[in-house]
Amino acid sequence: MEDIFARMAAGKIIQKEDRGYDEFGKVVAETIQRCVEMNANTTGIDDVRKTLSEIIGSPIDELTTVFPPFYTNFGWFIKLGKNVFINQACSMLDIGGIVIEDDVQIGPRVNITSENHPLDPVNRIALVLKPVTIKRNTWIGAGATILPGVTVGENSVVAAGAVVSRDVLPTLWLRAFQRRWSKKFKCLAMRDCSMDCSPVLACASEFSIHAAVFSITQ
Template sequence: MKSRNIFERDRAGEEITHQDEGYYKIRERIDEVQKILFELNGNYHTDEEIRNLFSQLTGCVVDPTFRIRLPFYTDFGKNIKIGKNVFVNHGCTFMDRGGIILEDDVLIGPKVNLITINHPLTPRKRHATVSKPIVVKRNAWIATGATVVPGVTIGENAVVAAGAVVTKDVLANTVVAGVPARVIKTIDDTGDKRF
């Protein structure tokens, strides 16, 4: 049986340390991303140029309907998947080593943090990392300054209120708020059908 490389182990949620064989490849990727981010955030670009740079960052061509306001921050880039008609507002941080999927029609407010990486609680292991994916389903909206932690799925049409810290999955058609986030209302999906 072939052993998994460092990227496969990281995406599978295994504990990763600086001493692991191949860790230097993660470090090289992070350095590569910083160069792209410097160009993306450091100069004026047209929407098409931004999409081209973002495609370089993720390694996948993003749809022409994708819009983003800069600056934008990420640690890895290659594990971000973006659907159609997605909008990401300024000042967001996507730490994506565990994988981030934004399905079609997702709205991400300013200064939102999608964090897929964590550390073990045990003090002697605290410098290790463990990654888990974040999935934001179709037509969900994450409002200003919210933080979503590793392993969380935000359901279709859900809303995460400004400043919320989401530590558990959010059901479809619900609004969550607070720290930690909890359901404060459900959404009646019988109204406006713009999407």
């Protein structure tokens, strides 16, 4: 039988009754405690880099900068590229896996989660895991939320406050939801959107996507 960490890496549903769940819980508790200590006691960026390297289990590039406080609940499945910048108060829930490629900029209070729960109330305590990938040279604006399973394409921009629940194609600008007409941008979500909102700067689906995607090349 696969151990629980191998099952997590494979993206399988995790139940509290699973063999090894207690061991997983100990890792979570230790990681959270180490983040608390890092955020309270580090005196410089080099200290943060050193401690965070220990938390995620791999060395962080010397050109990558993480401003504390920084929060993660697991750490083992975070992969940070070269020359990454992460501003203050960011949170990465990485049990499903989070990959941040080279030259990515992440604004303050950004939340990235690779973890979800079933909608069925009977089984809602289970963990549903889907990896998140932020491709090279992406800029994630302050307060944005990236939800499980999302890939943000290379050179894209996610505006401050956006909630991203679908993939963002390369070289796109994801703008936070607001009802304002603009002729400059063409909505790219209309091909699979059931909402009658073509004259407004917004799109939505039955799962409440609170953002709109527009080509920055229009």
